[in-house]
Amino acid sequence: MSPSDKPLFDKVALIGVGLIGSSMARAMRRAGVAGHIAGYAHTPEIVERAREAGFADTMHSDLAACARDADLVVLAAPVGAFAQIAKAIAPHLKTGAIVSDTGSVKGTVLRDVSPHIPANVHLIPAHPIAGTEQSGPEAGFAELFDGRWCILTPADGTDTEALAKLRTFWEALGSQVEIMEAKHHDLVLAITSHLPHLIAYNIVGTANHLEQVTKGEVIKYSAGGFRDFTRIAASDPTMWRDVFLNNREAVLEMLGRFSEDLTDLQRAIRYGDGDFLFDLFTRTRAIRRGIVDAGQDSAAPNFGRNTEKSEK
Amino acid sequence: MSPSDKPLFDKVALIGVGLIGSSMARAMRRAGVAGHIAGYAHTPEIVERAREAGFADTMHSDLAACARDADLVVLAAPVGAFAQIAKAIAPHLKTGAIVSDTGSVKGTVLRDVSPHIPANVHLIPAHPIAGTEQSGPEAGFAELFDGRWCILTPADGTDTEALAKLRTFWEALGSQVEIMEAKHHDLVLAITSHLPHLIAYNIVGTANHLEQVTKGEVIKYSAGGFRDFTRIAASDPTMWRDVFLNNREAVLEMLGRFSEDLTDLQRAIRYGDGDFLFDLFTRTRAIRRGIVDAGQDSAAPNFGRNTEKSEK
Numbered sequence: 001m002s003p004s005d006k007p008l009f010d011k012v013a014l015i016g017v018g019l020i021g022s023s024m025a026r027a028m029r030r031a032g033v034a035g036h037i038a039g040y041a042h043t044p045e046i047v048e049r050a051r052e053a054g055f056a057d058t059m060h061s062d063l064a065a066c067a068r069d070a071d072l073v074v075l076a077a078p079v080g081a082f083a084q085i086a087k088a089i090a091p092h093l094k095t096g097a098i099v100s101d102t103g104s105v106k107g108t109v110l111r112d113v114s115p116h117i118p119a120n121v122h123l124i125p126a127h128p129i130a131g132t133e134q135s136g137p138e139a140g141f142a143e144l145f146d147g148r149w150c151i152l153t154p155a156d157g158t159d160t161e162a163l164a165k166l167r168t169f170w171e172a173l174g175s176q177v178e179i180m181e182a183k184h185h186d187l188v189l190a191i192t193s194h195l196p197h198l199i200a201y202n203i204v205g206t207a208n209h210l211e212q213v214t215k216g217e218v219i220k221y222s223a224g225g226f227r228d229f230t231r232i233a234a235s236d237p238t239m240w241r242d243v244f245l246n247n248r249e250a251v252l253e254m255l256g257r258f259s260e261d262l263t264d265l266q267r268a269i270r271y272g273d274g275d276f277l278f279d280l281f282t283r284t285r286a287i288r289r290g291i292v293d294a295g296q297d298s299a300a301p302n303f304g305r306n307t308e309k310s311e312k
Numbered sequence: 313m314s315p316s317d318k319p320l321f322d323k324v325a326l327i328g329v330g331l332i333g334s335s336m337a338r339a340m341r342r343a344g345v346a347g348h349i350a351g352y353a354h355t356p357e358i359v360e361r362a363r364e365a366g367f368a369d370t371m372h373s374d375l376a377a378c379a380r381d382a383d384l385v386v387l388a389a390p391v392g393a394f395a396q397i398a399k400a401i402a403p404h405l406k407t408g409a410i411v412s413d414t415g416s417v418k419g420t421v422l423r424d425v426s427p428h429i430p431a432n433v434h435l436i437p438a439h440p441i442a443g444t445e446q447s448g449p450e451a452g453f454a455e456l457f458d459g460r461w462c463i464l465t466p467a468d469g470t471d472t473e474a475l476a477k478l479r480t481f482w483e484a485l486g487s488q489v490e491i492m493e494a495k496h497h498d499l500v501l502a503i504t505s506h507l508p509h510l511i512a513y514n515i516v517g518t519a520n521h522l523e524q525v526t527k528g529e530v531i532k533y534s535a536g537g538f539r540d541f542t543r544i545a546a547s548d549p550t551m552w553r554d555v556f557l558n559n560r561e562a563v564l565e566m567l568g569r570f571s572e573d574l575t576d577l578q579r580a581i582r583y584g585d586g587d588f589l590f591d592l593f594t595r596t597r598a599i600r601r602g603i604v605d606a607g608q609d610s611a612a613p614n615f616g617r618n619t620e621k622s623e624k
Contacts, residue, residue, distance in 0.1 A: 193536025
């Protein structure tokens with residue numbers, strides 16, 4: 001769509017302008033899908049920083065003012081805050097508006113948000129599978145969603161026109177759109193995202209405890225594998241606390257399986273079962289190839305990290 | 313050192329020309345530290361591929377021919393093969409030569425290799441902390457060691473001149489050199505490299521087992537964190553089997569601590585202890601900052617992955 005066409009939405013309200021919200025604003029501008037982009041932040045400092053970054057037409061510290069008259073309202077805050085936000089904006093929602101979100105957990109969005117949504121407003125939860133370990137309004141960039149998946153988890157009976165419109169919106173932002181049930185989403189994400197983050201947080205925490213090995217040594221020799229985990233373990237603490245508290249059941253299920261498998265691996269090392277190790281390590285390679293082939297990562301060695309001495 | 317000076321070593325023999333060996337050859341050429349680079353590979357196919365890549369002056373399928381007359385012999389093969397290689401090359405080693413290696417475990421190098429080394433030859437184990445998930449003679453590049461650490465673990469009584477020469481060699485290849493005891497090395501690497509690899513292999517294996525979530529979905533939505541683990545879990549299976557079998561004690565010790573910490577984390581999720589989660593996730597962020605500040609990784613979001621649609 002060229003910017004001269006009538007935009008898909010006259011007004012889009014972004015409740016939260018961190019990495020995801022501010023990337024959406026930038027991608028919306030690139031695509032010309034919003035006549036007016038309103039942003040909300042919960043502290044005056046972030047309102048100010050967002051104004052300086054300039055990706056929104058208006059920035060608000062008042063939820064009602066941000067959501068009022070919006071054709072699309074997107075909750076892009078930690079999922080633990082959704083119930084409170086939904087309650088605050090509900091009386092100000094425009095008839096026919098779409099309310100969506102970007103939360104990493106979808107079951108509890110329906111549970112926490114839908115009781116507050118008026119009958120004449122369409123609630124369609126969404127989850128763009130994209131991100132970096134950076135946070136804040138300066139961290140966003142327009143290309144974040146390009147080629148990445150966005151999962152929509154509409155409840156039964158969702159208005160098909162509103163659903164089609166939200167799909168078009170995310171496609172305009174660069175994403176490929178998939179639709180699935182909230183419960184299945186939470187299971188898929190538990191293994192592809194929540195468990196990896198949990199494990200990364202845990203191993204970095206374990207390293208932090210060690211007394212025989214100093215913190216300086218852990219940092220110095222991190223290029224042997226550890227640094228990749230620290231990147232994930234640098235993700236936003238509030239967001240991730242809320243993810244684990246809100247997808248508890250699926251995360252505990254995946255964690256149970258992970259621990260069982262780890263016990264097998266531990267036993268193989270203890271008893272010197274080299275064949276077990278070699279077989280597992282060969283199978284895991286194939287999954288990697290699948291991800292590179294699917295265009296979800298680059299095959300460049302070392303993630304294309306620049307190994308020049310000048311890198312800092 | 314300019315290529316016109318007398319090189320540091322007249323002949324260097326690389327026993328193994330995979331990612332590490334072939335990168336060393338390329339870095340040696342760049343630095344002009346070897347008069348002649350001889351390479352050994354254990355299959356005719358790899359000898360041929362290495363000849364085509366052209367980083368060695370001569371390629372051999374005979375260990376004795378490769379090691380004969382060399383001033384520096386570097387074992388750059390999986391550590392499980394070291395005893396056999398040492399035995400085969402021992403009768404052909406030049407008086408005063410240095411024998412070193414690039415293995416990720418150092419305690420067993422002294423155990424497996426030193427019994428075979430003649431008294432007039434200097435054994436100095438080494439471990440360059442650098443690598444990618446790629447393998448094979450085509451995967452190497454001259455810059456692999458730039459700015460990375462190389463740890464030397466000489467036994468007591470090692471000739472200081474030989475040690476100084478090996479240090480100069482690794483510095484010429486771009487590394488910073490550190491000296492420590494083999495036992496301490498194995499503990500440090502267990503947490504910074506071996507445990508991360510073990511965990512990555514395990515989580516990718518767990519994902520591979522799941523029946524409620526398809527392999528296609530795991531691949532499709534891997535950008536949420538999982539793909540970072542698959543990169544590590546794509547590392548060479550033979551090399552990593554040997555690492556775990558040869559650093560069993562330290563790896564099991566670190567794995568025990570990891571599992572204890574994971575149990576605490578699991579309990580916090582089960583009982584909804586958000587403060588525990590938030591505190592841990594905040595502490596792990598600080599470690600990440602330390603790594604970026606130490607120049608061992610880039611702060612570029614997403615590892616500087618190119619998110620353009622053209623990326624494949």
